[in-house]
Amino acid sequence: MILSKFYRNTFLVLLLSLVLSACATQKAVKIDSKIQGDVYTGTDSVKYLADGVKDRIFFATNESVLTTASRDTLRKQAAWLRKNSDITVVLEGHCDERGTREYNLALGERRANAAKDYLMTYGVASDRISVISYGKERPVDSGSSPLAWSKNRRSVTVRAN
C-alpha cells in the first residue's frame, strides 16, 4: 500500500516533469529553429548558383570553422564549378555587427579563405577563386538580433563572369 502510493507519486512527478520538459523543448525549438549552435541554418537570404547549389555558408560567432552543412554546400559548389570550367567566382566574407571594424575585416577574409581552401581541395583551381572581405560593412539583415547576426556571419560565392 505504502509502496504503491510511493510509486504513484513518483509516477506523477515523472509525468509532470515530462510534460514540463516537453513544453520547454518545444519553446526552444521555436526560437532557434533557424540557428543551431550559433550557426544560421535557415534559407531566408540564400540564393542559388544553380539548381540545388546554395550560394552561401554561415559561421558561428568569431569562428571561421566550416560546419557540416557548409562543407556540403561547398562540395556542391565545387562540383558545379568543375562542370562549368569557364566560370570564375568571388568569395565575399562577412561578419556580424558585434565586433570591432578592423578585426572584422580580417575575420571576413579568414572566413572567405576557409571556403576557398575547401573549394580547392575539391578540385577548383585557385585562379578561378578570388576573395574579398567586407567585414561588417554589408550585412544582409539589418536587424540587431541573434538571428540577424547569424545570417550576416557568412561567406557568399558570387559569379564574377
Place this chain on the structure above:
Amino acid sequence: MKNILFLIFLLVIFFAKSSFALIEIDITRGNLTPLPVAVSPLHVESKSSEVLKEIKVGSEISKIIETNLLRSGLFNPLEKDAFVQKPDIAHLKPRFEDWKLIKAQALITGKVNITNDKLRVEFRLWDVLAAKEMMALAFTTVPNNWRRVAHIISDKVYKRLTGEEGYFDTRIIYVSEAGPKTQRIKKLAIMDQDGANTKYLTLGNELVLTPRFNPTNQMVTYMSFFRNLPRVYLLDIETGVQEVVGDFPGMTFAPRFSPDGKKIIMSFAKGGNSDIFTMDLETREVEKITEHPAIDTSPSYSPNGKYICFNSDRSGLQQIYIMRKDGSDVKRITFGQGIYGTPVWSPRGDLIAFTKMYQNTFYIGVMRTDGSGERLLTENYYQEAPSWSPNGRVLIFYRETKSGSQGEGYSATLWSIDLTGYNERLIETLTDASDPSWSSLLTN
C-alpha cells in the same frame, strides 16, 4: 588647408609683465566643480563697424570660447545677462567687485577691429579674486579665420588655467554615413573639433573606413574599397590627391602613421591570415613586423615610436599585445574577462585606450601600457574605436544603436569622454558618423 594653416598669426604679447597663477584648476581629479568664468562679448571697435559682420564676430568669438570651455567640463561659463560692465570698459580695466558679485573667478575680455583688411583680435584673461591680469594676447589674421582665433584663445585660456595644452584648435576626421544599413554610403569628412566647417573629402562612390591624420594634419591614411580592391590609401587634404599605399597582393587595412609621419603601419591579409607591416613613405620599403598564423591588426605606435600595441587573436580570441617596433618581444597585456580590440597609445605615452566586449556590452576603457590599472570609462550597446585628443585628456569614439528588424532606429554618432570617465558628450555631426580620429593642435 595649407593656406589656412599657414596664415600668419601675429602673436603680440603686450603687457609682458609676469603674472602669477592665482587661480588654477587641478585637472587630475575626476568630478571637480567647474571653474566659474565670465566671457565678456568681444568689443567691436566703432571705426571698423561699417562692416556689419564684425558686430556679430565679437559675440560669436566669445560664444565659441564659452562653448569650448563648457564642453571641457572644467569651466562653468556664466550667463551673460548678469554681466554689468560693458565689453569695451571691461577690457580696459574690469571693475572686479562687479565680477566677484556674480561669482566669476576668471574673466575673459577682448576687442576686435579690422585694419588693412586684416582682422585683429585682442584678448585678456583676468583673475577676478586677485584683481589681476593673467594674460594678454593679440592675433592678426584674415577675417574669415575668426573661428580659429576663438579656438586659439580657448587653448591659451585652458593652458593658462590648467597648466596643460588645450585641444580646441583641432579637427576631427571621420566617416560620414547615410542610407540603409545593408547598403551604407560612406564618405570621408573633416570638421573642426566643435563640429563647424564640415567638408567631405570623398564622394561616397566607394566604401571608405578608418581615416587617420599624419602628425602635421596634412595627410590622411584610410581604407577604401575603390574598384572592389580594399586597400590602404593616402590622401593629401590640400590637393585632394589620393594614392594606394604599397603594392600588396591582397587587402590592406587598419592603417596609422608612425609618430614621425614617415611610415604607415597597417595590416595585410592574405590566405586567411592578417599580419602587420610598415611601409616607409619615402623609400617605399615594406617591412613585415608580425608573422603569426593568427589575425594581427589595429596597430598603434607609442608616441616615442619605440613600441607598437596591436590586436591579435593568437590566444584564441581578440586580445591586446605590445611589441618593440621591429616586432620583437611580443607581450600580451590584457587578461581580464571578455575580449579586447582597437588599442590606441595615448599621446602622453602612459596609457592605452581600447574597446572591450564583455557579455554583449561594449566598453571604452584605458589601462597602463603593461595592461595594469584597467578602467572602463563608458559602456553601451555598441561603441568602439577611441581616438585621443592631442593633450591625452579626452577620448572621441563612435556609437551605434540597436536597430529593429528592418534596420529602423539605427544611428551612428560620435561621442567624447574625459579620461576620468566623466563629461561624456555627443559630438554633433551633420550626418551619421563613425571612425573618428583627432588631429594634433593645428598651431604650435
